[in-house]
Amino acid sequence: DAGVTQSPTHLIKTRGQQVTLRCSPISGHKSVSWYQQVLGQGPQFIFQYYEKEERGRGNFPDRFSARQFPNYSSELNVNALLLGDSALYLCASSLAAGRETQYFGPGTRLLVL
């Protein structure tokens, strides 16, 4: 019973660098959402993708981008990293857009130095 998987688990980058995070949804799920969780806070919505199209975008700068592949996996890219981008990046999958129940992956912990 494979749940949502994410890679890598941890990542250390320096300011100005770029990072790519990966997510594979639960088998049969076609929608992927990305969230940023800063220590001590609740997750903040970044993007949702369904059938390779962006279906929602949160209040994040254009340095953040994402895409979804034909197999429904997804990548989150962050350019020109800032110290404030240090956070746990969570991927959540759901059956489809509009199907509310979202299941989270273990996250990628990003540290920007």
Add this chain to the structure above:
Amino acid sequence: GENVEQHPSTLSVQEGDSAVIKCTYSDSASNYFPWYKQELGKRPQLIIDIRSNVGEKKDQRIAVTLNKTAKHFSLHITETQPEDSAVYFCAGKTFGNEKLTFGTGTRLTIIP
């Protein structure tokens, strides 16, 4: 946009007692309200959810109530156990909007 407030931020209860966490939301169009449990260093895990056409839902020791008029919903945990210690997040979702808006979390500690 939707705003979800959650309290208390920390809660300590004796093992066996009940715990209640409350959330309020701002958007009357919100129609889905999940609760997640997050243990230290782990992923948020969905523990129960409720839709706006239902006033209460129960799953063993966990229950959620929703008051649409007052725009608030609550998580009730009965007969608490040490493994209930975690951070709990409420969230809300508006119909037609894909994002979950989370509260700020409640750190629940069960005292043996």
